[in-house]
Amino acid sequence: MEGKTIMEASHAVSEAVKSVKPGVVAAYPITPQTHIVERISEFIANGEMDCEYIRVESEFGAISACLGASATGVRTYTSTAAQGLALMHEVLFIASGMRLPIGMTVANRALSAPINIWNDHQDSISARDCGWIQFYAETAQECYDLTIMQFRISEDKRVLLPSMVCLDGFTLTHLYEPVYILPQRKVDEFLPEYKPYHSILDPEQPLTLGPIGFPSHYMELRYSQVKALDDSINIIKEVFDEFSDSFPPEIENSRPERYYHxxxxxxxxxxxxxxxxxxxxxxxxxxxxxxxxxxxxxxxxxxxxxxxxxxxxxxxxxxxxxxxxxxxxxxxxxxxxxxxxxxxxxxxxxxxxxxxxxxxxxxxxxxxxxxxxxxxxxxxxxxxxxxxxxxx
Amino acid sequence: MAILGLPEEEYFSYGHRACAGCGAALAVRLITKAAGRNSIIVEPTGCIEVVSTPYPETAWKLPWVHGAFENAASIASGVTSALKHLGKEDVNVIVIAGDGATYDIGFGHLSGAFERGHNFTYICYDNEAYMNTGIQRSGATPYAASTTTTPSGKESIGKQEWKKDLVHILAAHGSRYVATASIGYQIDAYKKIKRAIETKGPTFVNLLATCPTGWRTDISKSIEIAKLAVDTGVFPLYEIVDGRHIVNRPKSIEELKPVEEYLRMQGRYRHLFRPERNEEAINFIQQRVKENLRSLLEHVEKGL
CATH class of the missing domain: 3.40.50.920 (Rossmann fold)
Structure with missing residues (x-):
């Protein structure tokens, strides 16, 4: 699919994920459910995506499997919401601490109790301090565009941090809007095949990833991680500029004039x-x-x-x-x-x-x-x- | 020093910070020898993770990754899937985890990964409690063992529950190879680990590893005690291959040594003998150990 179409914002995210060609997707479809991974499952079932999809037993399993896959050197994606993001909480810190460029979509929904599956931002705001890059989308088009850009940003060797694109549950995830889907070759030009810059698990070059950091080293490692997130502000700007220059809005296009912070x-x-x-x-x-x-x-x-x-x-x-x-x-x-x-x-x-x-x-x-x-x-x-x- | 008959290559280097007499460190040496160079090790939080990777040092000559305490099986799922995507399915993926991470906090992840059928081997170095954090009870802690969260006392026998039968739970997931092994019988353990790695799909070895610190045993007796665990039937050696049991040792009820010989050597069971002998508890353990072995042998007889 390419060109202008009307689609659900969730499916716009699925289209973007397909076009960035992840090697591994690990996701749990509930707590609460979105259409994003269902559509990705269809793409894989129909042979439209060359990707290993791990149907994990929980969101905790999802983010952990992403950690393992990213550490092995493939582009990795997951999506979640609310309770699921809360369940991932521990591993969110570990993924950023290990500098793994995992891409995630968060369908923003309220946290229990009382149990409530509808929209607010408490879930991702509560994950604010996990060391991930966070973007918030207003429209289905922004969901699509930011999903493509998040991998360029996360995988940049000056960044190497995971990122989440947040979109409002129901008010956006289940909303049909005009979306301009880029031709695959254009996405390929913008986001080339994944070549990891970070240390990966490879028997040819054995490395120890995720060791224990004593008080003698922990603070320096935290500092370098936090500095990378601070400095990513400029790299995000670069990527926003390149994307905006490469894909200017056409007449009546749904895409914003340019992307800014x-x-x-x-x-x-x-x-x-x-x-x-x-x-x-x-x-x-x-x-x-x-x-x-x-x-x-x-x-x-x-x-x-x-x-x-x-x-x-x-x-x-x-x-x-x-x-x-x-x-x-x-x-x-x-x-x-x-x-x-x-x-x-x-x-x-x-x-x-x-x-x-x-x-x-x-x-x-x-x-x-x-x-x-x-x-x-x-x-x-x-x-x-x-x-x-x-x-x- | 080389272990007789085993590969001389060492992938778990000396200089790590394990306690003297640590059974788990020996277990890791055996596992890595069986695994060989073309392997990736996934390790949850625990004794071995802590003693072998004090940044910026490492004892590992194999690629090694640690995430959290409970999620090693899920991380391994991600590693196997990534290797599949990269066309590198010849690489062995091996989880080496303590019993707390395996029996308790990581159990959901472990069950999920086995149900999904990832091609990896999960080896639990079972030292029967949370030793790294100060000897707290786990689901693998045996009946009557005194730990810091199940201390023996006037009103307490120590741990009141029997050890969880995780091996059969994992066999019930349809795994083609699950086994028990002991660092007391190293050639047996080596062969089982090798077979587990060579068998396709998720496989499991529960490897008993003496912990002198937590069991309160003489550091020079780790091997002897690990042998006695087997010979008394407290920790029988068996395999379940494609759903069928094979009992390796002890082969019969008659050849069982009294459990008392095993219990007496360990401070964690001291309260069973002093200040006075707890005949009832010792008999209870003896009977249940016999029943357990009888049940295993019956499985073999019936071809189950």
Whole structure:
């Protein structure tokens, strides 16, 4: 399949995974289920993918099998969501600590209890500190594009870190949208056949991978890992630029003009800015347009790259804005919204600091409507409410 | 020093940090000799991982990978699948794991990997407790053994449960070769490991490895004790090949040595003899050991 089509965002991810030609896919299809790996299974069953698919007994098994496959030197992919990502948690740290460029898709869903299979970001936000690169997609096209780009980024020898592309459960995973599927030869040009730069398991050159690190060495190893993630901000930018140059949007294309760490939407003269991630940005953009028609100077900052945190891009985009409303689908209980804390912290050293407020929205699949966005806008504009606000 | 009749090549180097008299270190020497150069070793967290890979040093002359405590069988699944994709299916994939990682925390992964039928060999160096972390009870700890989480006392016999029969559980997965072995009988162990590696699909060897630190035994008696475990029938040597049992040793109930000979040599069973002899417990162990061997021999007689 190539060219423009209408497809479910989950299937757009499956198409992207097919085109990057992984050697091993290991996935558990439940907790909760998505269509991504089902479609990949079909591709393999129909001989469209030359890939070993390990039908593991749990998400813990999935990420562990990915660890083994990646350490043996093949391109490796898995996808999961919510409880499944939580079950993987221990191995997420190990995969990044071992510098294995595994690619993962996270269909964002709420964590139990109560058990709830619908969308919010608590799952991947809770995996924020695992040392993985994280991207958040707004549209099916971004899911497709970011899935292809994530392997270029992760496998870059200056990076060598695993990455996850996060898309909203149901509101995006089960949504049909226009997607432009690239011709296979174009993907091959952008992402050549995988040649591992990292140490791999090879009897010809025996190496010890995943040893014990005593206090004498642990900190230096952690430092080098964290530095690689920090430095990946520039390499991600390079890859975004190359992708954008190689695949410019055509007429009526679903692809964004260019990929950046953050997308500015009508921020140039904005006095009030929303900050958000994922599919809710679509709703916010429409609301921004409506408010602008009424003469309101409002815009949106959409975070695409969340780890590494694009500090400079955020400060540049929000410069001059007077008030900021961070809308987030996750919370650190007993604290604040995590994105809010990070953005507010960024401005501590700035001479001009906007007023920044925190709004918790859309947990456990609660719809976020125009009414909600408008309510938040009015609260910010009129200085109503204080501290952390829950928008039910 | 070479072990008589076995390959002289060493893939597990001296200089590792295992305790004096460590049965597991000897087990690894045997396993790697049987595996040979064209092998990849997967190791969960445990004694051997800790003593052999203090970064930046390593005792391994084979490619070796460690991820976490519970997931070695899943990592091995990934390694075998990757090798298949690369067309390198001639490489042996061998998990070398302690009993805690095998019987307890990694059991789900182990069962999953065996059910899926990956071509790999899983060898458990069974020292019958979590020794690396300070002698805590595992599912492989035998009845009445005193550990730090099942200490013997006025109200406690030590561990109250019998050892989990993991070998038969894995045989029930349809594995074509599962076996028990002991570092007391090294040629037997070597041959079984070799056969397990050469058999296609998932195979398993439960290799008893004395732990002087955890069993509280004399470091010079590791081999003797590992032999006695077999000869008393506490740890009988047998194989299940394509679903059929072969009992290697002891061959009959008559030739069993009394379990007491084995128990007496170990501090972990000291409370069975001092301050006073616990006749009831010793008899119970003796009876159950006999029943177990009888059951194994019956399987052989019936061709099961």
């Amino acid at each position: 953050v997308e500015d939407y009508k921020l140039d003269d904005a006095e009030i800015a929303f900050v958000a991630m994922g599919s809710v940005c679509g709703t916010i953009k429409v609301m921004v347009d409506r408010l602008r028609k009424k003469g309101e100077r409002v815009g949106l900052l959409k975070l695409i790259t969340y780890r590494p945190f694009p500090k400079n891009a955020i400060i540049d985009s929000l410069r001059g804005v007077k008030k900021v409303a961070v809308l987030e689908k996750a919370i650190s209980p007993g604290g604040n919204g995590p994105v809010f804390d990070e953005i507010r912290s960024l401005f501590y050293d700035e001479m001009e600091r906007p007023e920044i407020r925190d709004f918790i929205i859309g947990l456990g699949g609660r719809d976020v409507t125009f009414m909600h966005i408008k309510k938040i806008y009015d609260m910010v504009k009129n200085d109503k409410g204080e501290g952390l606000e829950w928008i039910f």
